[in-house]
Amino acid sequence: MKRKSFLILVIVGIATLFVVAGIFAKTVSDVIELKDPAYKEHEKGVVKFEHKKHQDDYAKKYPEFYKNGCGECHHDKDNKPLSDLKEGDDVQKCIECHKIASEAPKGKKAKKKLSKKEKIKDYHAEALHENCKGCHRKYNKKYKPTKKAPTTCVKCHPKE
Numbered sequence: 001m002k003r004k005s006f007l008i009l010v011i012v013g014i015a016t017l018f019v020v021a022g023i024f025a026k027t028v029s030d031v032i033e034l035k036d037p038a039y040k041e042h043e044k045g046v047v048k049f050e051h052k053k054h055q056d057d058y059a060k061k062y063p064e065f066y067k068n069g070c071g072e073c074h075h076d077k078d079n080k081p082l083s084d085l086k087e088g089d090d091v092q093k094c095i096e097c098h099k100i101a102s103e104a105p106k107g108k109k110a111k112k113k114l115s116k117k118e119k120i121k122d123y124h125a126e127a128l129h130e131n132c133k134g135c136h137r138k139y140n141k142k143y144k145p146t147k148k149a150p151t152t153c154v155k156c157h158p159k160e
């Protein structure tokens with residue numbers, strides 16, 4: 001009898017481990033704090049990004065902006081949209097490719113003039129801004145909603 005309950009305990013224990021590991025390995029938080037650790041400090045309020053709303057609700061509501069599904073925001077090293085990404089797949093962070101953790105230098109700090117494309121390729125904040133604001137502009141233009149998708153600083157970066 002003792003042996004049997006011990007065995008059951010072991011089995012339950014192992015099963016629990018699998019479930020817990022599964023949860024940690026596979027779920028993205030519904031809301032992601034975009035506070036990439038590559039930045040020494042964040043000058044602006046930290047953006048709380050409604051990942052789930054964007055990938056589920058908005059994708060269903062506005063399919064015209066989500067022709068590539070997850071690939072609207074996630075792509076590979078050749079900028080090919082990762083359209084068949086699924087919940088549970090490993091996803092690279094934007095910083096792994098858009099490596100410089102800042103906006104592109106402006107004014108006197110800019111040593112040479114970079115095209116918009118070059119800025120986006122290298123600078124993390126430029127890539128994020130282009131991705132977020134790009135789609136928001138298209139949405140605002142098409143729907144002229146009373147509640148606009150944010151394109152101004154404080155709407156995304158809350159005042160601290």
Ligand code: HEC
Nearest residue numbers: 028032054055069070072073085086087089091093094095
């Ligand atoms: C509207 C843009 C957008 C859409 C659509 C989107 N994502 Fe994301 N996702 C992001 C951003 C931004 C991050 C944060 C990346 C970072 O921190 O570098 C992220 C993070 C993730 C992460 C976590 C990566 C990590 O290591 O923290 C996973 C997993 C993920 N997304 C999966 C998906 C899947 C699967 C879909 C489609 C069902 C999807 N995403 C659709 C923008 C999007």
Ligand code: HEC
Nearest residue numbers: 073076077078079092093094097117120121127128130131
């Ligand atoms: C595996 C590398 C890689 C990762 C990870 C990556 N990108 Fe990119 N991204 C690229 C490349 C390469 C380009 C094309 C650069 C060029 O114009 O030469 C690009 C271009 C872009 C562009 C320009 C618009 C376009 O599609 O032409 C945006 C915006 C962008 N990335 C945003 C993001 C965001 C947001 C994330 C994270 C959710 C991300 N990228 C993750 C490699 C990557």
Ligand code: HEC
Nearest residue numbers: 047049050053058062065072131132135136139149150156
């Ligand atoms: C593919 C299109 C698309 C991309 C990319 C996108 N958004 Fe949005 N976003 C929307 C739409 C559409 C709405 C408005 C939906 C509505 O009000 O019904 C919205 C609304 C919002 C809102 C206001 C409402 C809410 O959900 O909190 C915030 C904040 C926001 N987006 C942040 C971001 C950030 C940050 C990024 C980049 C990491 C981003 N979005 C990228 C489509 C997009």
Ligand code: HEC
Nearest residue numbers: 034035036042043044047125128132133150151152153156
């Ligand atoms: C649609 C949402 C959105 C809007 C609008 C927006 N940003 Fe951002 N911004 C982001 C996201 C997302 C990041 C990436 C933060 C991260 O992943 O660490 C970012 C990063 C930054 C960074 C680098 C990180 C930091 O805090 O130092 C700066 C600086 C910045 N933004 C300034 C601005 C300014 C100035 C404006 C207005 C002209 C603006 N942003 C408008 C979403 C937005």
